[in-house]
Amino acid sequence: MFDGILKFITGDYNKKQIDALLPIVKQINVFFDQYETLSDDEIKAKTPEFKTRLAQGETLDDLLPEAFAVVKQACKRMLGQELEVKGEKTIWNMVPYDVQLLGGIILHR
Numbered sequence: 001m002f003d004g005i006l007k008f009i010t011g012d013y014n015k016k017q018i019d020a021l022l023p024i025v026k027q028i029n030v031f032f033d034q035y036e037t038l039s040d041d042e043i044k045a046k047t048p049e050f051k052t053r054l055a056q057g058e059t060l061d062d063l064l065p066e067a068f069a070v071v072k073q074a075c076k077r078m079l080g081q082e083l084e085v086k087g088e089k090t091i092w093n094m095v096p097y098d099v100q101l102l103g104g105i106i107l108h109r
Contacts, residue, residue, distance in 0.1 A: 018102060024065055025101050031069030035078045040077065060108070068104060072096050 046064065047070075050063050078092040096104070 004055060009053070021102055021105050024105055025098050027065035028068045028072065028101055029098070031066050032072045033075045035069055038073075043077070044102055064105065064108060066095075068101055 014073060046066070053063060054060070072095060075092075075095045079095065082089055083090045084090075084094055
């Protein structure tokens with residue numbers, strides 16, 4: 001059913017483009033599961049690690065699956081926490097869905 005809706009909305013060309021990105025989403029989710037065992041401090045330490053790896057020649061595309069997985073893991077860990085956004089208190093209740101990861105990859109590219 002999803003394929004039919006996707007074809008109706010985007011046509012065959014766009015479906016091919018999205019299908020090409022799905023392996024990256026799968027990689028993100030593999031890293032997300034692996035990062036479940038990391039402590040909060042180890043998750044935070046990923047940012048300087050990524051900066052070092054960039055300085056050593058890796059590209060943003062190389063790091064994308066891991067970086068997106070870190071963000072998704074951080075979102076999961078924040079569930080239920082109260083935050084202040086633009087002067088108003090709100091409860092964090094979002095972990096990115098695969099379609100949102102796809103959108104992020106597309107925006108990155």
